[in-house]
Amino acid sequence: MEIFELFTKANAQWVLFGSILLGFASGVIGSFVLLKKQSLISDAMAHATLPGVCLVYMIFQVKSIPLFLIGATITGLLATYSIQFIVKHSRIKTDAAIGITLSVFFALGIVLLTFISKNLSGNQSGLDDFIFGQAAALVSSDLQMIAVGSLVIIILSTLFFKEFKISIFDPLYAKGLGLPVTFFNAVLLALVVGVVVIGIQMVGVVLIAALLITPPLAARYWTEQLGLMAMLSGIFGAISGLIGTFISTLGEGLPTGPVIVLCASVIFLLSLIFGSKKGLVKKVVATV
């Protein structure tokens, strides 16, 4: 009965639409993140959006998704900057800098969350959903925002595809060609933040980074070409988004994010084994 409802309710259609587009966008952007070796930085950024959402709620005392997203963007960017600052100005290496930023920002988010629930109105149910995502709780305006945002990200990354490619692969050469590499890096960062911020409602701050990490990694087992990899990664992301959201709305109280991530993990596992370029089966066959 619920399956039937899912496909007929207007909201449900938006849920599926949004999750497919979000999955696709994160898969494409994730390919660039992977090549820049920033997979875990994106994870720190995602965790750091939580205090932003809480702060905005504490200041304005309203549940407004656009405001939440602005707050999330600010603290997400702040976290990225903190990592750079720590690495640049101290003897601490990147991995520890990421770990510090991730855990302290997230801890701040938890503290603010408990502060809100105990000291303010007490109505924190909406904020809680940001941790693991809850697709079922989204209203159609949220979903429309996810869908439109994802679409914009997909279009932008298609437009700038070759510029991103060269800026990541050989930034010095790109500069020599007269390309504004710093500008393209900033655009790419903005797109990463964009995916994270619009994704946290559905997938949650704790696991949204997996959507940036896992699909492109799976795609690498099928192709060596960046263009094809980004495309394939987008498709893997979209499939994970679709199936994950679908399953999570079936079960009572199943958080959406972890289910989507598990779908992506299964795709990764299948790619690891059967991938046509580097898959294990292929390797075994080659050595025999």
Next chain:
Amino acid sequence: MNALTVDNLSVTYDKSPVLQRVGFEIPEGSLTGIIGPNGAGKSTLLKSVLHLIPRLTGDIKVYGKPYKEQRNLIGYVPQRSEVDWDFPTNALDIVLMGRYGHIGLFRRPKKKEISLAKEALKKVGMEDYANRQISQLSGGQQQRVFLARALVQDAQIYFMDEPFAGVDAATEKAIMNLMQQWKYEGKTVLVVHHDLQTVEDYFDHVLLLNKTPVSYGPTQQVFTMENLERTYGGAISFIGKSAQVIQERG
């Protein structure tokens, strides 16, 4: 007796061969320079002989016995850049690490070890820096700390990976003194080296390498224009000056 025997050593990285069927024998008490162009696999050769990276094929014997049985005879001076010098400790402590293989599990370095380490630091002219934090040493000083660490190991065969790269005159002298001392004591030294001009001054044997050995033997016989051309291929003009020196020698 041969201190080191390498037979049919091959190493691949990501399916592409880095070393192919390398075989040579190093006589005891020799001072060998391993020479070859960039990407010839010099460091790879050293590391694969030392069992630090996996070999595809290859048999390595130290004084006629398998490498694993002779581990205590091996000393090693890695490239300076291979460790993180921000590690919180001082120079003396790094030198003490050279004794860990002798001390064994669960035991602490004792007075004897500490005095050995201090002695080694003195030999490389670093006795005043024993308590200095290692990140605050210059590149040459860090290299000398590594030399002292190798020294306290009291090995029979020493392997050094580009010890002369980017060091000051004092360090260069310390390295040369140490090599001469080891040779005098009958020990064997293998050095990955890239400066062709100094080869004849430093080494009595030369191994010319470009993925596979081009030539090995006493420096006078092997370090010739013809062999260098075979090793470096078209890049020989790149080494113009030393080529000239060799030609002049006739």
Next chain:
Amino acid sequence: MSYGAWILLTGCLVGITCGITGAILVLRKMAMLADAISHTVLLGIVGAFFVTQSLNGLPMLIGAAVVGLLTALFVQLLDSSGVQSDAAIGVVFTSLFALGVVLISFVGDSVHLDVQHALMGEIAFIPWETFELNGMNMGPKAVWLLGAVLFINVALIMLFYKEIKLTTFDPQYAALIGIPIMFIHYLLMGMVSLSTVASFDAVGAILVVAMLIVPGATAYLLTDRFIVMLLLSGFIGVLSAVLGYFSAVLFNVSIAGAMACATGVLFFFALFLSPKYGFLTKKLRNKMLKT
């Protein structure tokens, strides 16, 4: 002991256990592997629950240690098959953690194990979960568990002190002189798993990351000696727990969260004001040199 004192003691034990162990991880550039393990032990705990149908300490400990070591193993396998190491960590821990969270949602409401618990722990409940020996109340279980893990970790560090130090500074050289570097690696991963699971009840799977990494990094900015760094890191962990506890009581917020935030505050001070390596002290020193 009073209710608050037990909580404080628990927090301090978490701080010192994670602090000492975590300092080594910071030096080995394995902070994110620690992050990964502290996420994935959740799966071990849930797994142990499904096997034994109870939240008993020992099966949980074993389950967590097994999954923790598996995490390290999977990361290593992917790494050596050519996947870049940060992405390898990312894919392994998100997968296992997601599995853990999904499995938790199948655990009935009657059992004291939920997602909230997994994230921020239930330090406030610690003093109630006591155990009895020969009819005598021995105090909270978590305190005993943490104490035992602290003892094990300190003993292992003392036993393998010079091996840990050498494999951290120069693993190739360690391998050369015959030190079993893989054994030391998995020994440390085992210690991380134990610390994480012992701290899990108190501070949750994610906040334990702060306790593992941040005090170590802070100590790294304050000292140039290995042993001092380990001890200082433990001390900073304890200090964070104390600071965190009292601010949490003051503002009426999550105790575990406040403790993790306190590590961040202390780190922030060290980053800018450390006598030798602080950002501002360095600036000031340069300025004084110029004039």
